[in-house]
Amino acid sequence: MRHTICILVNDAPGVMTRVAGLFARRGYNIDTITVGKTNSRGASKIIITAIGDDKTMEQVEKQVGKLIDVISVFELKPDDSVIRELCLAKISINGRKRKEDIIKYANVYKNKIVDITPKTITLEIMGEPQKIDTFLELMSPFGILDVSRTGVTGISRESPKKS
Amino acid sequence: MVTPVMQQSRKITSKDRAIGKYVMTETLVKLGVNTLFGITGGAIIPFYDAVFDYKGRIRNILMRHEQGAVHAAEGYARVTGKPGICISTSGPGACNLVTGIADAYMDSTPIIAISGQVPTFLIGNDAFQETDMIGVTMPITKHNFQIRHVDDIAETLTRAYKISTEGRPGPVYIDVPKDIQTKTASKNSARKFAYSLHPVPQPGRQQVLDAAELIMEAERPLIISGGGVIISNASHQVRQLAETVNCPIATTLMGKGAFPETHPLSLGVLGMHGEEHANYAVINSDLLIAVGCRFSDRITGDTKSFQEGKKIIHIDIDPAEIGKNVEAEVAITGDAKQCLVQLVKAVRNAGAKRHHKHSEWNRRIKDVKAIVESHHERDIKTEGLTQIFSIQTISRMIKPKDIVATGVGQHQMFAQLYMSRTLPRTWISSGGAGTMGFGFPAAIGAKVGRPSVEVIDIDGDGSFQMTSQELAVCKEENIKVIPVIMNNQYLGMVRQWLETFNNKRYSTVHFTDNPSFEKMAEAYRLPGITVTRKSELAEAFRTAYKSGETTVIDVMVEKEKNIWPMLPAGGSLKEIIGGNVIFKQTWQDILKSRSARGLK
Incomplete structure (x- = not known):
């Protein structure tokens, strides 16, 4: 099962390596990882998605929580949090009809067109990872040339719990 | 003949105190540190230059190998409860600490390892003796620091001390680039870090x-x-x-x-x-x-x-x-x-x-215990010059407050069974990491931490030879420990595994031409005694015990004795083999019973 873990860390040198290294060392697979500043000074937030059973994830949280530079760790449960990912996808266009189809689909999904060249169209897809997966599937018959995804970020719906 | 003029240590001025190297020494003294185990080298010269001015306040025990320094720091920490401090230079010096840092991590021993590092402007350039020690020690420390600003020295050392001892203790590694050690801190600028440490959990x-x-x-x-x-x-x-x-x-x-x-x-x-x-x-x-x-x-x-x-x-x-x-x-x-x-x-x-x-x-x-113990009693009488006999004999001759350190292998397991201990912090052994070579330097560190008691290192000929160079330190610093070598001329534990599980294929376990440990001790100008008969052991140990200096006792024990009982790795406790009372079964019995149950 996929879990989304929110790790609040001190903005210290190497903190990302410490967290990612611990995952690798203990054999936990990272699916996506994102990091960025927060509203509190000196603190950054790392969001990691990983696949594993509940017991493994409990161990992950505890082991990560022991790192000196980690302030708090908690899981973002799907029901109590907002999860988002950003994806840029470059699709090949071949003829007017196909271009219109792509734009039509993009509009239905409320995706933004961020670039158009004679041969390509680049879309900005934002949403939950599943939405991105679904849309990319839809685009695949047109010919996806390249995809860049940011990895998942998220936030709990209530004020953050201390772990 | 011209006598070389040696500089004397001098009084530290208030101007000195602002220089990185003196901030390091002053902070260590403030934290209560009075002993270092370390070896100097290019990138740590400034720090040791400052230590030179702390005669009588900071004692540096100049070990012969950094692994000796880190194990000595562990031994010191284990008997005192205070963090042991070990020092090395950058690159190879720091790398030689790694085994001991990993050992301390596995056994939750509070140590602080401080190493020099190449100057900040060379970091990342593959400079001479540069190793990324932050990367190397990350998985084996509770935390590590690279000090990148002279104003951070005091706070970093104070934090390291706290981190190593608070909660579950463990090793902390600190990398101090050479230029940071010589820079002058800005006035009253000891920087505090913005964040606090984790609180210790309270029982619910x-x-x-x-x-x-x-x-x-x-x-x-x-x-x-x-x-x-x-x-x-x-x-x-x-x-x-x-x-x-x-x-x-x-x-x-x-x-x-x-x-x-x-x-x-x-x-x-x-x-x-x-x-x-x-x-x-x-x-x-x-x-x-x-x-x-x-x-x-x-x-x-x-x-x-x-x-x-x-x-x-x-x-x-x-x-x-x-x-x-x-x-x-x-x-x-x-x-x-x-x-x-x-x-x-x-x-x-x-x-x-x-x-x-x-x-x-x-x-x-x-x-059950009574029957097992009657076997132990019997063994001391009937056994020849074996590890069981030797360790039981010594166990009966030492005081409860004396400290026993061990290397790793058969002798360690024999000592765990036959060396009776009644007080905490009187038994020092490498548990989680199983580091051969731990015993002797750890004993040295223990003796420095607890000079009033005798420290005995029950060692193996394999383990002892991994760190035996520290005999020089015993002589030079007049530190008395008693290494007792259970010399079976084998890497005995592996030999036992090969005998038990590998059809006696004794691949690379036999020391066919060991040195004379008595002569080795003598080369370091320390006494050594070789024991070849049962009757000689007690007398040899008594002599070493009473002596004012380190005496190496080389006990030529029976070569192919095994340590029983033994749990085959990964087996269930019921499959313990080689016992006298409950677990009388052999490995062959276990294999038969496993295959009868359709197990491999």
Whole structure:
């Protein structure tokens, strides 16, 4: 099962390596990882998605929580949090009809067109990872040339719990 | 002939105190540090230049190899409870610390390793003697720091001290680039870090009550006392618990000494090469009360069968240990001493004395223990010059306060069984990492930490030769320890494995032409004694014990003796082989019974 873990860390040198290294060392697979500043000074937030059973994830949280530079760790449960990912996808266009189809689909999904060249169209897809997966599937018959995804970020719906 | 003029140390001025190297020494002194184990080198010259001016306040013990320095720091920490400090230069010097840092990490030993580093402007350039020690030590330290600004020195060292000792102790590594050591700090600018450290977990009230209830319900309880009990100085409390509940208590290798092994409730050490009665008690108990132990594979064997038919109360300061290897029915997270104080109170309130004597259970265990011990008694009389005989003999000659260190291998396991310890911090052994070469330098560190007692290093010829160069330090610094080498001219533990599980294919385990350790000692201008007969051992040890200097005793023990009992790795405790009383089976018996059950 996929879990989304929110790790609040001190903005210290190497903190990302410490967290990612611990995952690798203990054999936990990272699916996506994102990091960025927060509203509190000196603190950054790392969001990691990983696949594993509940017991493994409990161990992950505890082991990560022991790192000196980690302030708090908690899981973002799907029901109590907002999860988002950003994806840029470059699709090949071949003829007017196909271009219109792509734009039509993009509009239905409320995706933004961020670039158009004679041969390509680049879309900005934002949403939950599943939405991105679904849309990319839809685009695949047109010919996806390249995809860049940011990895998942998220936030709990209530004020953050201390772990 | 011209006599070289040696500079003398000088008085430190207030201007000096602002220079990085003096900020380091001043902060260390403020933290109560008076002993360093270390070796100088290019990138740490400035720091040692400052140490030169601290005659009488900071003693640097100039080891001969950085591995010796880090193990000595571990030995010092284990007997004093204070962090041991080891120092090295950058690159190879720092890399030589790695084994000991990993050892301290596995055994939760508070040490602070400080290394020089190439100047900040060269970092990342593959400069001479540059190694990315932050990267190298990340997985084997509780935390590590690279000091990048002279104003951060004081705060970093203070934090390192706290981190290494608070909560579950462990090693902290600090990288100090050479230019940081010589820069001058801005006035009153010791920077504070913006964030605080993790609080130590407090035992939950409800968990304590739940644990007390489980104890009241149990018919066959057993306490397992781990290294955490020694770290938290909770020997008195664990004894109160054992006596209140009136149940047997076994220790792990790391917990040896936490509970007096002469006490009627003591079962000695359990696990892979543990006492038969201790493992018998584990198998048959219905409740394990584990304090400060992490259920390593050397204790549990196969974890599934280990947990069969029993509940577990797990007390540990590290929440990540709960549920890591075994499932606990009740878990109390917190300092062992605090947890035990509350648990004893709760059990007393629940009326343990009135309801539970566990008399039937205690008798059962006591009977087995009596038979096992009669075998031990017999062995000292009937055995030739063996490790069992030698260690038992020495065990009877030393005082309770004396400290026993060990290397790693057969002799360590023999010592765990036959060297009786009754006080905490009198037994120093490399548990989790199993680091050969640990014993001798650790003994040196222990002696520096506790100069008033005798320190005996029960060692193997394999282990001893990994760090034997520290004999020079014993001579030079006049540090007296007693290395007793159980010399079987083999890497004995591996030989035993090859004999037992690998059809006696003795690949690369035989030392066919060992040096004379007596002569080796003499080369270092220290006395050495070779013991070739049973009758010579006591006299040799008495001489070494009374002597004012390190005396190496080389005991030529019987070569192919095995350490029994033994739990085949990964097997269930019921598959322990080679015992005298309960586990009389052999490896062949286990293989037969496994194949009869359709197991491989």
